[in-house]
Amino acid sequence: MSALPPYATTGQRVWYYSFRVICGLIFFFLIAPIVVIIPLSFNAQDFFTFTPEMLRLDPEGFSLKHYRDFFNNDSWQSAMWNSLKIAPMATLLSVSFGTLAAIGLSQQHVPFRRAIMAILISPMIVPLIISAAGMYFFYSRIGLQGTYLGVVLAHAALGIPFVIITVTATLVGFDRSLTRAAANMGADPVTTFFRIQMPLILPGVISGGLFAFITSFDEVVVVLFVGSAGQKTLPWQMFIGLREQISPTILAVATILVAISIMLLTTVELLRRRSERLRGMSPG
Amino acid sequence: MSDTTQNGPVLAADGTPLKRSLAKALRLQKLRALMLIAPLLLFILVTFILPVGDMLFRSVDNRIVQEVLPKTVDALESWDPDSSELPDEAVFAALAVDMKAAAELKVHTRVAKRLNYENPGMSSVFRKSGRKIGKWDVENDGPYKERLIELDDGWADLELWRTIKTYSGTRTAGYFLNAVDLKLGADGVEVRPETERIYNTMLIRTMRMSLIITFSCIMLGYPVAWLLANLPTRKANLLMILVLLPFWTSLLVRTSSWKILLQQQGVINDVLVWIGLVADDNRLVLINNELGTIIAMTHILLPFMILPMYSVMQTIQPTYLRAAKSLGATNWTAFWRVYFPQSVPGIGAGSILVFILAVGYYITPALVGGTKGTFISNLIAYHISTSGNWGLGAALGSILLAVVLLLYWVYDKIVGIDNVKLG
Numbered sequence: 001m002s003a004l005p006p007y008a009t010t011g012q013r014v015w016y017y018s019f020r021v022i023c024g025l026i027f028f029f030l031i032a033p034i035v036v037i038i039p040l041s042f043n044a045q046d047f048f049t050f051t052p053e054m055l056r057l058d059p060e061g062f063s064l065k066h067y068r069d070f071f072n073n074d075s076w077q078s079a080m081w082n083s084l085k086i087a088p089m090a091t092l093l094s095v096s097f098g099t100l101a102a103i104g105l106s107q108q109h110v111p112f113r114r115a116i117m118a119i120l121i122s123p124m125i126v127p128l129i130i131s132a133a134g135m136y137f138f139y140s141r142i143g144l145q146g147t148y149l150g151v152v153l154a155h156a157a158l159g160i161p162f163v164i165i166t167v168t169a170t171l172v173g174f175d176r177s178l179t180r181a182a183a184n185m186g187a188d189p190v191t192t193f194f195r196i197q198m199p200l201i202l203p204g205v206i207s208g209g210l211f212a213f214i215t216s217f218d219e220v221v222v223v224l225f226v227g228s229a230g231q232k233t234l235p236w237q238m239f240i241g242l243r244e245q246i247s248p249t250i251l252a253v254a255t256i257l258v259a260i261s262i263m264l265l266t267t268v269e270l271l272r273r274r275s276e277r278l279r280g281m282s283p284g
Numbered sequence: 285m286s287d288t289t290q291n292g293p294v295l296a297a298d299g300t301p302l303k304r305s306l307a308k309a310l311r312l313q314k315l316r317a318l319m320l321i322a323p324l325l326l327f328i329l330v331t332f333i334l335p336v337g338d339m340l341f342r343s344v345d346n347r348i349v350q351e352v353l354p355k356t357v358d359a360l361e362s363w364d365p366d367s368s369e370l371p372d373e374a375v376f377a378a379l380a381v382d383m384k385a386a387a388e389l390k391v392h393t394r395v396a397k398r399l400n401y402e403n404p405g406m407s408s409v410f411r412k413s414g415r416k417i418g419k420w421d422v423e424n425d426g427p428y429k430e431r432l433i434e435l436d437d438g439w440a441d442l443e444l445w446r447t448i449k450t451y452s453g454t455r456t457a458g459y460f461l462n463a464v465d466l467k468l469g470a471d472g473v474e475v476r477p478e479t480e481r482i483y484n485t486m487l488i489r490t491m492r493m494s495l496i497i498t499f500s501c502i503m504l505g506y507p508v509a510w511l512l513a514n515l516p517t518r519k520a521n522l523l524m525i526l527v528l529l530p531f532w533t534s535l536l537v538r539t540s541s542w543k544i545l546l547q548q549q550g551v552i553n554d555v556l557v558w559i560g561l562v563a564d565d566n567r568l569v570l571i572n573n574e575l576g577t578i579i580a581m582t583h584i585l586l587p588f589m590i591l592p593m594y595s596v597m598q599t600i601q602p603t604y605l606r607a608a609k610s611l612g613a614t615n616w617t618a619f620w621r622v623y624f625p626q627s628v629p630g631i632g633a634g635s636i637l638v639f640i641l642a643v644g645y646y647i648t649p650a651l652v653g654g655t656k657g658t659f660i661s662n663l664i665a666y667h668i669s670t671s672g673n674w675g676l677g678a679a680l681g682s683i684l685l686a687v688v689l690l691l692y693w694v695y696d697k698i699v700g701i702d703n704v705k706l707g
Contacts, residue, residue, distance in 0.1 A: 012615070023511045026504050027526050030586060033541040034533050036551060040544070048544045049551050097324040104320025109313050116321060118696065123332050125692045127644020129661040130681045133668050134335035137342065157331040160324065218534040221646050225669070238536045242543060242651050251544075254537040261532040265525070268532075 034258055041066055041251035048248065066252035076249065079237035086148070086223075086233060087216040090155035094212040097156075098163030099205050103197070105164070106171040117164075124161035128221040131158070136225040146228030154226045155219060159212030166211060170204025170275060203271040210264050217260075340685070343678035346456035349448070352395040353382040357452040365446045376428040376439075380417055383410075387418035401673060402458055402467060403447040404480075409438035459679035483663070483680065490660040493578060494642035500582045501589040501638050502631060509593035509630070514602070531587035539648050542580040546570040546652065572654025580652050585641055589634035592699075596630030633699045640691050644684060660684055 044063040053061025144150035182192040220235035293301040355378035363371045386392035396410030465481040556562040608618035646661040667677030
């Protein structure tokens with residue numbers, strides 16, 4: 001599909017261009033709903049559609065009103081702080097447990113590897129409502145329901161599959177003779193891990209961490225069940241807003257979240273390319 | 285030197301047979317690997333597997349009837365539910381004792397609620413009697429049969445006694461039967477009355493809509509994956525961002541954006557009116573119905589279809605297509621007979637993934653589905669947080685989980701969980 005050869009028939013030309021148009025439309029479908037939120041969030045009115053002033057690009061039609069609402073409203077602010085308190089802790093837990101296990105899983109001889117892998121990936125596969133219901137019952141029984149710790153533990157469990165997947169993928173390209181060389185020169189396993197292995201798999205660990213972070217940061221079903229009013233997160237607040245009275249402040253929040261996603265996506269892509277480049281250079 | 289020429293086993297440096305010392309090293313290696321995995325496995329077990337197991341157990345748990353009405357259950361042992369006579373005085377006396385004790389602890393409403401799921405109307409009989417019996421002197425206030433029936437003629441109903449007898453065990457299949465619109469009558473499984481049947485419709489709707497969503501994802505994802513796999517790397521990477529950005533964007537952002545776009549006064553209807561396709565007073569209803577759920581979920585799940593398709597299509601050699609064409613195949617034949625069969629694994633992987641994610645969706649159907657576009661998950665959430673019928677919620681959840689795990693197993697067989705890729 002590089003370019004049309006000069007001898008292409010009219011039918012081939014028509015197909016070539018119409019195929020590109022179709023793909024263009026699908027890309028439009030993918031991206032438009034996210035992009036359209038951004039200009040709408042600067043609406044000076046409380047409408048969810050473009051006002052005539054906005055279409056004329058009249059500066060009167062735009063304002064930062066909804067952003068001001070977001071930063072001055074107590075429930076939005078406390079929701080944001082809750083999210084920022086929960087997600088990093090959950091990420092820390094999933095990354096530390098997950099990396100350790102991923103290293104264990106990528107050893108040459110692991111008994112029951114497939115079964116263990118299936119269990120560790122399951123939080124990603126089991127429908128969220130089932131995890132949420134189960135955690136609600138179980139955590140209320142052991143007194144974790146409605147506590148900060150409960151939500152953090154639940155979110156850490158949900159983030160673990162992402163850490164396992166990204167870190168094991170990075171470890172596939174890891175050259176084992178490096179750890180042997182380190183051991184040969186007298187490094188103990190802990191030193192080998194922190195000085196040799198960790199720096200090399202760090203991109204994978206960071207991407208896994210970002211995945212875990214965004215999982216917790218976006219998660220709403222589990223927190224609805226496991227959390228109480230004191231753990232109301234940003235997605236929870238958005239969910240309530242969307243279900244009850246939908247206020248245009250949501251547009252501003254959504255735009256901020258899109259900006260965060262773009263930042264995370266860029267970081268992950270840069271890390272992935274870097275690790276691909278490094279892997280291309282190392283043997284095996 | 286002379287040692288090695290002997291016929292004995294090969295020895296390691298420390299004198300143990302090499303075989304044994306290698307086996308020991310291997311064991312050590314395995315142990316070390318397991319030690320590294322153990323903390324996480326334990327963590328997942330406590331925070332995730334046990335809770336899910338706990339929920340599954342609730343779907344068959346029926347201890348409540350025996351806990352609250354122990355004497356009645358014992359006394360009913362000798363009563364034949366097929367007979368057309370009410371249980372004898374002993375049973376009623378036992379019931380009076382149980383009810384008084386239960387009313388003091390205020391637990392009679394719980395058993396009332398439990399039995400009401402199986403036989404609507406029982407709740408009021410229990411509640412009303414509970415209030416009164418609490419004041420009785422159960423030692424010498426007989427005969428209880430007459431008094432109880434006088435209190436509420438619901439106690440003279442044979443069906444009520446049959447229900448108590450049927451649901452007196454500590455385990456029950458009742459919730460599961462309820463979840464598929466059946467019930468356990470005195471003489472076996474029977475179909476629920478027409479007005480109480482909702483769960484089968486719901487299960488079928490969830491399956492049907494998930495299939496439609498999966499199919500639309502295939503139709504939209506295939507051309508894009510093909511384009512990405514066949515463009516030069518630089519361009520493909522650039523376009524890939526358009527696929528990955530939705531993947532990374534918060535689910536709630538995407539759902540709220542659809543909610544805003546699809547409204548009757550929303551952007552899409554505005555554009556359609558402006559072009560003149562739709563009259564202003566006849567705006568399309570795109571939200572709070574099946575269509576809204578399908579559009580929004582197709583958009584949300586599309587990246588999960590494109591990514592596996594793309595990674596399979598990348599491995600297909602373009603030379604095969606050229607070879608087919610040089611052998612005289614038309615473009616269509618070359619695609620359909622040569623390219624398409626090789627891309628089927630990608631379609632399979634993507635479809636299972638999308639379907640698994642779709643059947644369990646909760647947030648999007650709850651927000652854009654209205655009443656007609658909701659899924660089984662929404663019903664589970666309703667039973668767990670609103671109606672309080674946890675057993676039924678758990679049974680519906682178990683059915684959903686069984687479907688998902690079956691597909692997970694198939695996915696593992698076909699694709700392998702190790703090969704799941706993110707971005």
